[in-house]
Amino acid sequence: MRFPGRSAMFAFGVLASTVLPAMADPVTVKDVTGRDVEVNVPVKHVILGEGRQIYFLAALDKENPFQHVVGWRDDLAKADPESYAAYLAKYPGIAKLPTFGGMKDGTFDIEQAVSLKPDVILMNIDAKTATEEAGYIEKLAKAGIPLVYVDFRERPMENTEPSMRLMGKLMGKEQVAEDFITFRSDAIKQVTDVLEKANPKKPVVFVERAGGYSDDCCMSFGNENFGKMVELAGGINMARKIIPGTFGTVNPEQIIASNPDQVIVTGGMWEAYVPGGDWVGVGYGADLAEAHRKLDKLTKRPAFTGVKAVRNGDVHGIWHQFYNSPYQFVAIQQIAKWLHPDLFADLDPDATFRALYARFLPLDYKPGYFVSLKGE
Structure with missing residues (x-):
């Protein structure tokens, strides 16, 4: 059998690097509660623990903020129907996204979440107590699914910047996150x-x-x-x-x-x-x-x-x-x-x-x- 020469192997490597998608790397991030969480970044599949989390996800991905969303809570259409209708008109596929209940009211379907194979689940910090009492973090960890907390509600003036930086890291949009933070600070x-x-x-x-x-x-x-x-x-x-x-x-x-x-x-x-x-x-x-x-x-x-x-x-x-x-x-x-x-x-x-x-x-x-x- 004849093996390819070094130049041929090098050429194959260059070709592969241009054709194959970049692999996600395990990175330890710190969420707004101070927890260290290992996540493969950039994430390709994400579950939004609240539909209104699209507010910050959209600020990081102007082209298609829903491209990595595999499920979300069903609150946006009720709490902000005008924004939902505008997003639906531009991205009609969101009508078919699986929806979830909330951690706080005990209607979050963990089996459904696991079946969607997300790389990460985003949860608002106000759901922390309910999440911990139900043992969701441990149950998700057994399926290899990390959960991270963000906060734009409980202490938004303190936690908005770290939450945006965390999301920038997870989504591979770190510079966009910094640009947004600067825009916000200047305003x-x-x-x-x-x-x-x-x-x-x-x-x-x-x-x-x-x-x-x-x-x-x-x-x-x-x-x-x-x-x-x-x-x-x-x-x-x-x-x-x-x-x-x-x-x-x-x-x-x-x-x-x-x-x-x-x-x-x-x-x-x-x-x-x-x-x-x-x-x-x-x-x-x-x-x-x-x-x-x-x-x-x-x-x-x-x-x-x-x-x-x-x-x-x-x-x-x-x-x-x-x-x-x-x-x-x-x-x-x-x-x-x-x-x-x-x-x-x-x-x-x-x-x-x-x-x-x-x-x-x-x-x-x-x-x-x-x-x-x-x-x-």
Whole structure:
């Protein structure tokens, strides 16, 4: 038998390297809980523990963020139907993606997950307790499937950057992740640098979480999420000392007694959850006239009787999903513009969001994320 010469073998090696796909390499990554997890990267198959995780996956893959998704939780179509419809129109194949229930409500189907042979499962940090109590990590490990935690909700101002870097590492999009982080940081500095120099008086702000979603009043935020965004935007979060964690509830009497200067209500198109509800329908391409009507209706509730913000028209609606995505910097800019209109007269949050879409996201931008009663 005649063996090929060294030059022939070299030529074969070059050919193979150009034809065969690059093999994934095992790498140990640290998730946002501090766990060291071994994952073969770049991952080729991923399960999204929450459908809204597409917000950050899309920012890393402008061409086709779904190309490696083999399953996802079924929340996006209900929580953000406009964005889901836009993604569905561009990527119709997502209608056939297997869907899952949640870890927290015990409806996650681990056998289905294993059958899809993912390289990794992404889980939000707020599902950590339920995940551990059910022993999912150990069960998945027996099938050779790692689980990593990300966080854009519990401590987004602390965990967004490490979560994006982690995802960049997993998806082989490390430079894109760094570019996004820089874009985000620069947008926030457009607010914080001005405030540091001007040192304006800070208005008291009440942020109502998902106002009108139920008849109860009122959910809000402690010293994180929208509460932290308010402070970065130059305000005092009314509920900071009332709510010890990220999320909680304040009594109507506390709102009246605090007499906030500004009220911000988070909202979305939640027809699937609360048909015909009083929620403020802001979001991708939203009908702002209808959102304005609903926002005004919410001010008539007893919790806002005689409140300064209502008297002065300083009541605003903002897209709820800023609380659960890496796009919080747009919300910070808009809140700053509401709280300090003279300082930020030239700041254009809508243009910032439009630039984000143009540079990082696969969809065409549609406004509709903010509404206000001020001056109307």
